[in-house]
Amino acid sequence: MSIDTARPRPAATDEIVVEGARTHNLRGIDVRIPRNRITVFTGVSGSGKSSLVFDTVAAESRRQLNDTYDSFVRNRLGRPGRPDADRIDNLSVAVVLDQRRLSGNARSTVGTATDIAPLVRLLFSRIGEPSAGLSHVFSFNDPRGMCPECQGLGTVDRVDAAALIDPDLSLDEGAIRFPTFAPGTWRWKRYVHSGLFDRAKPVREYTSAERDLLLYAEGVRPPDPDPEFPRTGTFEGVVPRLTRSYLTSESPGPSARDRAALDRVVSSGPCPECGGARLNRTVLDCRIGPHNIAEWCAMPAVELAGVVGGTDAERVRPLAEALVERLGYLDRVGLGYLSLDRASGTLSGGEAQRVRMVRHMGGSLTGLTYVFDEPSTGLHPADVHRLTDLMRRLRDKGNTVLVVEHDPDVIALADHVVDMGPGAGRDGGRVVYEGSVRGLLHADTPTGRYLRGPRAVRGRVRAPRGSIGIRGARLHNLRGVDVSVPTGVLTVVTGVAGSGKSSLVGGELLRVRPDAVAVTQGAVGGGSRSTPATFLGVLDTVRGLFARRNGVAASWFSANSRGACPTCRGRGVIITDLAFLDDVETVCEDCRGTRFNDRALSYTLGDRTIAEVLGMTAVEAAGFLGEPGVEDALGRLVRVGLPYLALGQSLDTLSGGERQRLKLARELAAPASVYVLDEPTAGLHGGDVDRLLALFDHMVDAGTSLVVVEHHLDVVAYADHVIDLGPGAGTHGGRVVFEGAPARMARSGTGATAEALRRYLEEV
Known part of the structure; x- marks a missing residue:
């Protein structure tokens, strides 16, 4: 761990003063946080770090900021409570960058969330040929630019007639397999009383014309309906009726019962009109060089930056340079593998936090307090330096940076450290160390002991009992991967972010072994x-x-x-x-x-x-x-x-890592033969990782096969078998660069993970 040289301690007037803080489990603590410096808050999970940083300092900053607005705005903002503390002074406006996932709105993408998309649209409106119009026309959220078939969503929901109709049954017997069309319902009566069908005849015996009428008719007036059929009513086939009632943008949300039925009879796929590009044909015909705007947005950010930099139109040079700069910000925070059309709802909490950072990187405001919540989550050790460089730039512009973090490389960045503990919950809530990083290395605290603890790879690995074979895997960016995942051992799948780990494990492995239990960081429901x-x-x-x-x-x-x-x-x-x-x-x-x-x-x-x-x-x-x-x-x-x-x-x-471990706690009530875990150490203090590894040992020794997608080097070093993907992200990844024991990886492996593992083993 390379430590930043600590700056001189500032005068008392340049400190955020917190006295008698009692929020949640805090024990009336006093703390001085230097302004215009980077302060990292450490401690075991549940020790009170977030209570101090987010629920005390940042919360009071936001409360006082709200008080500066007029009464109308304050009423709309609500009345956030005052944090439980005797005194909080010398605050500045707080910009909170936490791990809340971005909106799951289907119209929100990385491009829109980072404000990069408007620059792309503006560039195409200036030099795209043939011209499609002003910049708003290039937006899939604008009626003038969106695809008319999918309304700018890129996907369409279609009713599967084969799943909807049971051909062996008649209408009287319930041939239409959907709850609101069941025999006796008012919708069912429209079909049996239309006079268009023999209600007692199995659908299999219908003529092709009768079948088309039942399924797809629109606005047909029955020539001889039963008296029960509405006098002025028209007949509508099952498919358009279902589409209009449940799948159009104007339809209300379905009930839980109908939602389950819809999942059975409705399939979603790329829009046949735009091919998933979301835009209409006029916009897609407009190009800069060989590419249209949808093709630009589908490129990884690092690749797109090169394409934009290659545009030679002098009149848009400042715009192109601004766009390249913004795309560079994505790469600097370790997200260069993301494309601008990536739906924001698919990003992990760590990715979402770094996407929010991009919005602030080009700003000119100073004197702010930036608050980060474990920003290294999801980052490969080789990419952490990009994150720390960003924090240094924010500090050097005259901002205060507060970071809740467990990663040793981020802790090493600090000008000042506040270590919370000594334990979690009621055993925490105290400041157990405050000072420089060098002093923390010698402190008798859980964090200090972890940072100076020994580093070693597993010496004797377990022998596998078998293997799960994956052949020719091509999901997403995988390049025809052939790999054997051993069973009966702890296997760690690692690699830089975007290298294809989730595609290999969460996609291909689960396809080969559908009985495997995947325990992810997703929402737990309820x-x-x-x-x-x-x-x-x-x-x-x-x-x-x-x-x-x-x-x-x-x-x-x-x-x-x-x-x-x-x-x-x-x-x-x-x-x-x-x-x-x-x-x-x-x-x-x-x-x-x-x-x-x-x-x-x-x-x-x-x-x-x-x-x-x-x-x-x-x-x-x-x-x-x-x-x-x-x-x-x-x-x-x-x-x-x-x-x-x-x-x-x-x-x-709960954080994503906490949600995943909670799911695992429930799954352990009835253990499965194969578990797949997605970065289970997210949010865990280094000292707590040992407990998790002990649990992994217990599970494997009891006969369970564990496949863990992970960056944490403690886990990589502890594995029986390592599969490293890369060498880069996106189109530069998708290959297996190493397979074998961690000791061999440290000795002779190549690539970012092997280099990071060797550095890790050298640290004391």
Whole structure:
């Protein structure tokens, strides 16, 4: 770990002063954060880093900024609460760059999210031939530019007639396989009373004309309908009726029942009119050199920068240079492999955070406080230097940079370090070290011990029991990959971001082994009301214990039922919808965030209310409740590295890595033969990774095959087998550059991962 030379400590007037901070698990701490410097906040997961940085410093900055607006704007912004602290001084405007995923809106792309797309459109409007018009015409979100068939979405939903109709049944027997067309429904009556069909005849016996009429007719007036058919009604085939009712932009959202039925009978694919390009033919015919705008946007950013730099039209030189600069920003934050047409909803939390960074890199504002949440998540060790270079530039422009981070290379960047701990939850919330990085290396804290700990590769690897063969894999950027994934061992698939790891493991391996359990960082479902207790299935037991102890119904101990606070309806927060801005959440003043009403809180179990029990960590609750089933579930939570999670914590607040480990905790109740994990160390302190590796050992020794997509070098070094993809990202990746034991990779491997592993082993 190469350490930045620490700058002289600033005067007290140049420090952010926090005194008596008690937000969440903070223990009334005092801290001085130097302004115009890079301060990295470290500590084990759950130690209070985010509570101090995001929920205290950044939250107070935003609250005071909101107070500068007039009353109309303040009312629209809501009334965020004041962080629980005695004093917070010398703040500047905070720009928070966290790991919230970008909008899943189908019309949001990397190009639109970074504001690069407008520059591309402007360039095509100036020098594209033949001209298609002004810049807005080149937008798939503008009616004048979008494809008329798919309305600018690039995909169309089509009804699969074969899945919709059972040819062996008649209309009376339910030949139309969709709930709203079932026998007896009002839609079904339109078909059987139209007089156009023999309602008792199997559809297989229909003539081709009758079948086309049943499926595709539009605006047909039946010549001899039954009396039950509307006098002025017209007949519409099943496919257009279903399309108009459920698939058009004007149709309301389907119910859960209909959604499941739609998934069975509707398929989505590229638009046949534009081929997925989203734009109309006039726009696609406009080109700069050999490429149209859709082809530009489909290129990786690093490749597109070269194409744009090659344009020789002098009159757009400043515009082309600005575009190349913006594309370079994407590459600088390790996202050069992304294309501008990549849907923003498909980005990971780490990718989304770095995309947000791009919007600020060309700005001229100074004196701001930039707040980052583990920005190295998802980055290969070889790419971390690009991130640290960005932070240095922000600092050197006169900004304050606050970073919550576990990565040693990012910690080494710091001018100042605040180490939180010593443990998680109630065992944390204190400042255990404050000072330089060099001092942290000698500190007797979990972070200090981890940073100076020994580095070694696994000496004796396990022998595989078999293998999973993948041949000729060409998904996305894979280049006809042939690889054998050993079973009965811990296999780590690594490589730079965009090299094809997810395509190989999440795509091809799962296709070959559909029985494998993929545990990803995606949403766990249930929304803000879902908690670890509900996800692991222990909340019903907890409610039952309270109900029996107090002689009342269990529903009193549900925030979704009789026990709910009437003001916030059991949410614990009041959510203010700001339309195009982010929603604002404020703690409910009536229940003080507990989510329960006064009567529910009047009942206790061993002198604890239901809210207090749900506020316990996994370790605390297991000991307090003493139920075998609950102890087993919460024990699994501890084993996956989440001992600090509160039973009642909203799953919406978890990071991607925490969500994945929570899913793993549930899966371990009935272990599978093959598990696929996607960067399970995301959000884990280095000291906590050892616990996760111990769990991996336990799983493999019990007969499980583990395939882990991971960048963390502790995990790579601990593997039995490593598959390294690369050598680069996007079109420069998609190949296997190494297969074998980590010791051999460190000794003779080539490529970015091998070099990073050798540097890792040299650090002490």
